[in-house]
Amino acid sequence: MARTVTTRQKALNTTLAWAIGLLIFFPILWTILTSFKTEGQAISDPPIFLFFDWTLENYAIVQERSDYLRFLTNSVIIAVGSTLLGIVVAVPAAWSMAFVPSKRTKDILMWMLSTKMLPAVGVLYPIYLLFIKLGLLDNRWGLVVVLMLINLPIIVWMLYTYFKEIPGEILEAARMDGATLREEILYILTPMAVPGIASTILLNVILAWNEAFWTLNLTAAKAAPLTAFIASYSSPEGLFYAKLSAASTMAIAPILIMGWFSQKQLVRGLTFGAVK
């Protein structure tokens, strides 16, 4: 029997949802507002919310001081490149785990996830030395590989969850019709898992976009992405809050816009299989 929801309950739920949404969004809103203040207004006590002389001065200074487009290009290449490479590696891995599981499949999945629990700084020196030997320091493609490896457990796990929802009989039927393994994955499995793959791509692009430890430690001037762009405006000795906010707004704007347009896929992807 369907549960009756009163108008009052609906209004209450809506208000609560909006309040939680605003609370979560508030730090981003505050960053955006601060980016239009002067440094003096940015530190004023009590804080100024909306009523101040809005200025674009910080954006002009950031634009003049930094080559934003270079940082942006690096971020796009590193985030998109590492995610796509991850998908190429993870699709066959997730297929085998979902459709031809062995006794140890669950253990392998847990082991993969456990690598995410390793503190990154613990392997900084080995990876740094490896990068020096391979000539990959301050190189975008080196970072593409590292970020792919870092996010691979998440990609495999997500794809594995989506693939498990697809009936194995369909793949069996394709095999009986003479499909090779490559054709089975490319033409049968992948099209059916498109929503899941799309949300995996979206989530991992966001993760790679925001990754700061490796992108700061393995780059210098050429391959530095937007995380380094933001770090260049932070300072413990001097007031740079308004400029830092302008730089942060410029750094998060592309991913914020992408997230806005793809929110349905993201939510669907993240809640897929949650309720059976």
Next chain:
Amino acid sequence: MKYTVRALLGATALCSAAALAHAETLTIATVNNGDMIRMQGLTDDFTAKTGHTVEWVTLEENVLRQRVTTDISTNGGAFDIMTIGMYETPIWGANGWLVPLDDLSEEYNVGDILPAMAGGLSYDGTLYAAPFYGESSMIMYRTDLMEKAGLEMPTAPTWSFIREAAAAMTDRDADINGICLRGKAGWGEGGAFITAMGNSFGAQWFDMDWNATFDGEAWANTLNFFKGMMDESGPAGYATNGFNENLSLFQQGKCGMWIDATVAASFVTNPNDSTVADSVGFALAPDNGLGKRSNWLWAWALAIPAGSQKTDAAKQFIEWATSTSYIELVAANEGWANVPPGARVSLYENPNYKDVPFAQMTLDSILSADPLNATVNEAPYVGVQFAAIPEFAGIATDVSQEFSAAYAGQQTVEEALAKAQALTNDAMEAAGYR
């Protein structure tokens, strides 16, 4: 005639080609602060003079430290010049990680570098980094509030006077705190302040056998005095205040006194940013009658990592950026108040710079700090607000966290000191000092 012209043109082309062949692109890692950003804006002058171009990697101070330490300790060669401080220079110089700056040109005049700076940036008598700017710490105070309190700031005050003045200037109803000091955890934040303050109370980090000395009376006196004074007259939440938080409070007229880096003087006297710009006075950091003041000594300096393949061009850049002609370039573009201070003797002899209100006090503060003899009793280490050993940064960060917890009332001063004593001794034992 025709052949002469052709020959001349050919020679010119060859010279240009030769110059281009030697033109290098230098990658420089630096911190984000006003002086460094100003230098980045003036780099065209260097390129015009030498043909070399520069790529900047600007990072927040702590991120930069981690980044350049990783690179230099692995001989990574990602940077041709690094911005480092007085803490790193002697340690890295001793390890052979830096190119010695012992062949700088005569025109550069190494002898003009302030002796305190040159000493702190050398190892075994060899200069390993050239100071871009230097700083000490001093008292910045509100002359109007001091007058209102019926007191007069001595040029060289004692801690007891400072505590008395702070109490007299405090007006909680008007949101004025008598004194603002760093309490924030971090070896370069509250850790630096309390170490320098401890020097004036007779405290020190280690005895001559590298044992921690937090169980002594001097440290208990230092911390109890600091906490007592800040609880009476400091701002709410001072345990989490660092340089920026106090700068913000002072500029908004909410601090009677602030003891911090001398470079802050140009910020608090700048009428564009500070509401109290016209009523700021300066005095030496306080002492406690034991012969040592509580001011520190620091320099941001430029050094060449041993892994760089462009040492000649890098030296040219360092000579350009830390020269007297660079100071004149900044003065011509931005005024004398904005030139990088604290590095060269000649700056303080320049009549134009003598008009800057905080110039003399900055110099006096720098000259009164001695990194080789910073403590009342003999100590086995060099450094005023730090001990120049590789383990110090990690230990001091942990210790300052314990101190901050005591300031915040999460534990007593005695508990904080006992923990500091234990963790320091453990770390020193693990590192093989004890």
